[in-house]
Amino acid sequence: MNKSYNEHGDSALLKRLRELEAVELQSGKPQVGWIDRRTPIELIEAAGEMPIRLFPSNIHNEKLPGAVRSDACSFCSTLASAFDVNHFPHLSAILTGSTCDQMRRMCEEVARTTTIPMRLISLPRTYRRSIDSYFLNQIDSTWHWIAEVLGVPVSEDSLAEAVETRNRLRVWVSELRREGWLSTRELHALAGSVLNATGLLKLMDETIQTPEDRSGSIRLALLGAVVGAPVLDIIEQSGGVVVYDGTNQGDSLFVEPASPQDTPIRMLYNYYGMESLEPARRPVMPALYYLKKSALSYGASGVILINPTHCHPWGLSAKIIKEFIGLPFLHLEEEYGSLAISRLSTRIGAFTEMLSMKRTGNDNR
């Protein structure tokens, strides 16, 4: 067996990525923050800026006055800390998308109060052709906004190249994931990296190794919103492996584009708007079909859906997702930034044990 992990659990890819990121962060290159998986990161890459994924810090989780409603999800409740300029002194701008109304409201409020130039591209909540031009215009005007705010020359050619390169990255990551050559931990690191798509393609080319044999593990699909490393640790410690990760740190950032031949702006419009499959969008059936197809095609034998407390898009969809997918299902709802580790371990452990017994039963038939 050719293991890709050393005794500290780091693969060659993760170790090299950390080295490259340290160099990149020291480079003095201008940085643009982004938050939501519906942010067209290609606009940042085409402008030659460094993409910095902003996450709330549970150390600095002060609420921004007026920014969040009392029933906001626990992710948005702490999101204001992600905009603390003291934590990110080199940010030139923030560009973000929105998966749900809560995220949109939060970002609108922050945009109003932050001193960093910020732009929000709102995802249309419904699939209606009548709102096409609204979203298309947002992408197009944001492209010009970036040039103006950052004072960098931008061109159609640089945007076309950024779009094409990130599409290649998506296709390759998807292939490697389907074949089990890229772990979920590596996937998360790529999804939140400060390297651009060109850098990530080169990194993968140099470091991808024969995967660890996980055939004895229980294959799981992970769905929902922000998760974090502790949940992956717990799943692995209980004998599971996440073969498909539909959360906002995983495979959903590397969906193969359905219409890669369009013009760059239209391609972004399709990918981030029309083809975007979120449970917050209506009608919800395309997202359900997509989640089911993903869980089954990656060979998952069970599904874990995890969302922060008060996350309506995922929390309220849990029942219908469970019924529609039809696989053994575990729904977890956790306070973002303060996971109840022992309770999670117990529930996930019981779930994987049940799946393991089921598999043994099937094998013995």
Ligand code: SF4
């Ligand atoms: S999808 Fe859920 S967790 Fe994410 S911002 Fe919206 S309500 Fe919060």
